[in-house]
Amino acid sequence: MEISGLISALVIGIVIGVLGRLAVPGRQHIGVLWTILVGIVAALLGSALAGALGVRDTNGVDWVEWLIQIALAALGVVALSRTKVARVRH
Template identity: 35%
Template sequence: MLWTIIVTLVGGTIIGLIGKAVAPGDRTKFPLWLTVVCGIVGMLVGSLLYWVLFGHNNKPFDGHEATWDNATNGIDWLRHLWQIAVAAVAVIVAATLTGRRRA
């Protein structure tokens, strides 16, 4: 359980910062905790979207069936791109809702 929390926080921070960097416009005026929340949303929703659209019909590998959080052998780069895209959208929404955009 503790490992899941640590991975979620670290992954949320990384995905959130990348999402903030690729979001269009200048949306950098909100706190780090909100960036981490956007990254966690990006991780979860991006993984689920990827699973629904592409991953649910993957064949078994490494002795187990594909799941929403582990759909391929090795590093799943396409799933990470989906996570970053969703995090960028979350950053745009957060900046709009909080009104924290640089003028």
């Protein structure tokens, strides 16, 4: 993977992670780096899922792919936040 690909993955991960975090109501107990990591994983998994569903490449903006990625990021933020809170309580 070239440096431009890594930078693109980082930027997309930031955007998807932040949007996923904003989609979750309340306070999340994870940091910025975790948000970015969740966003990158959600972007990759969302692209794969959109490809499997046949909605990855469309004319114009791939809204369905974006929604899948954001939903996965929101789920990841919730899961990680709950894990962190559970660890702190013990």
